[in-house]
Amino acid sequence: MRTTEHFFTVPLDHSSPSGETITVFAREYVSAAHSENQAAGLPWLLFLQGGPGGRGNRFGSLGGWSKAAAKDFRILMLDQRGTGLSTPADRNTLPLRGSAADQAAYLEHFRADSIVADAELIRDALGAGPWTVYGQSYGGFCALTYLSFAPEGLKEVLVTGGLAPLTGPADDVYRATFQRVAARNAEYFGWYPEDRDMVDRIARHLRSTPEFLPDGGPLTVERFQMVGSFLGGNTRVDSLHHLLEDAFTETAEGTRLSDAFLDQVQGIVSRRSNPLYALMHESIYGQGQATGWSAWRVLADYPEFRPDAEPLLLTGEMVYPWYFEQDPALQPLRDVADLLAAKTDWKPLYDVARLGANTVPAAAAVYSDDIYVDRKLSLETASAVRGLQVWETGDFHHDGIADDGEAIFARLLGMARSGGR
Template sequence: MRTTEHYFEVPLDHADPAGETITVFAREYVSVDHTEEQAQELPWLLFLQGGPGGRGNRFPSLGGWGKAAAKDFRILMLDQRGTGLSSPADRHTLPLRGSDRDQADYLTHFRADSIVADAEAIRRTLGAAPWTIYGQSYGGFCALTYLSFAPEGLREVLITGGLAPLTGPADRVYQATFRRVAARNAEYFGWYPEDRETVNRIARHLRETPEVLPDGSPLTVERFQMVGSFLGGNTRVDGLHHLLEDAFTATPDGDRLSDTFLEQVRGLVTRAANPLYALMHESIYGQGEATDWAALRVLQDHPEFRPDVPAPLLTGEMVYPWYFEQDPALEPLRAVAALLAEKDDWAPLYDLDRLAATTVPVAAAVYTDDIYVDRDLSLETARAVRGLQVWETDEFHHDGIADDGEAIFGRLLGMARAHTA
């Protein structure tokens, strides 16, 4: 492959184009099967990755969906504002904005509406015709915002595991996903019954014995429960068993958690690499009302996930206030997170009338047992978008494109193209 790096200056607030600007980075990928001259004639495909707060994928080579897409497209991989090589937003840079309130106000410009406005500004700068966009997970949420506010920039839209709920409070999202995660726990412990006792043993141990991760932060029961992120994987789910199998080691003071285990857990529970995920996560469901730590509220209806029960279940993507007490990368931003949770005037992220009337071809993969983006809410959204083609499958989980991205991409592109034939 050949790559080209692009840096774009865009308004912090697109409603004030003459005001402050930030940098947004994107990397272009082109297959060497195309000459440089041929590549200039290829249409663009913009990939919108999961998140919020995740930088664009770094391809070591063209494989999976990237290999499939590069046959016919120039791929643009965006570092969404605040991530990667774009102007960063983290514990180091945010205090430069001033007070906690100033920092929170700054972050109100880091949701899907601003990401879409960045993308349209970039498309115009590149001189690109309406382009194809491919949204995975949160990238699909952004794609729906794109369809709502800038459909003129779109040729076709492909979405995997990312049909966001268009209305309603964040609470109903977590009511649905807590149930999905509980079912996935049951399925997993059915495969590995010995791991049920290992999880219980680790939880008991952490209540009785302080353990510290390699970054010096505490490993609590609630942080340990975050290893449930493995449950959202298709083949990756078995990695949870490999993590748990060497959790303990013998020491002169009795059994302790092994360095191998603690190092792996550190990588799973820290948000040092993507602080915006924790800061902005519930805001992606905010539509005119405060989210107010919705996952924590809904947890009260699902006591099987509480860290103080004898056999706690492992958790999914939920974000809780204690993240900002126990993670060194987030602790300085604790007050900022609280202000964002209290914000009760979030702008709408979707235009229901425009979605109901869109003429842009849209094809989406909906994963039946997805623990992050609920199947029922996804199908509700699909019915609200004119002409949206759904492929529902139980063969994959949320990270399906990591397992068979080439086939999934090809299927969705074919569905979208067939819609316009």
């Protein structure tokens, strides 16, 4: 493959184009099977990754969906604003904005509406016509925003595991996902009954013995529950078993959690590399109302997920206020997070009427047992987008494109171009 790096200057606030600017980075990937002249004539595909707060994928080689796409497209991998090589937004840079209120006001411009406006400026800068957009997870949410506010920039849209609810409070999302995560726990422990005992053993150990991650932050029971993020994967779910199998070791001080285990857990539970995920996660459901730490409030209705419960259940991608107390990388941002959770005047992210009149060819994969993006809510959204072709499958979970991305991409592109036939 060949790559080209692009840096773009965009307004912080697209409603004030002459005001402050930030940088957005994107990397172009082209298959070496195409000559440079051939590549210059290929249409563009913009990939919008999951998140929020995740930088664009870094490919060492083309494989899976990118291999399939590179046969016919130039792929543009966006570092969404605040991530990767784009102007950063983290515990080091945000305090430069001033007070917590100033930082929160700055982050209001880091949602899907701003990402889409960035994409349109980038498309114009590249001299591209309407392009194909492929959104995975949160990238699918952004694709719906694109269809709502700038459909003229789109040739076709593909979505995997990312049909957002167009209306309603965040509470609806978490009620659905807590139920799915509980069911996935039961399924997992049915496969690995020995892990049922191991999870409870680790929890009991953490209640009585202080353990610390390599960054110095405490490993509490509630942080340990976050390893349930593995449950959202197809083959990745088996990695949870591998994580648990060497949790304990014998030391001069008695039985403790092993260094190997603690090192792996830190990579799962720390938000050091993607703080925007914790800061902005619930805001992706905020439209005209405060989210108010929705997952934390809804948790009260699901006591089986409490950290003092036994048997202990593992959680999914929910974000809680204690993240900003227990994660050293997030502690400086606690007041900012509270302000964002209390914000009541979030702008709409979708235009329901415009989606109902959509003319852009679009296709989406809905995973029946997805623990992150609920099937029922996804199908409700699909029915509200005119012409959106849906492929529902139980063969994959949320990260399906990591398992068979080539076939999934080819199927969705064919559906979009044939009207679902």
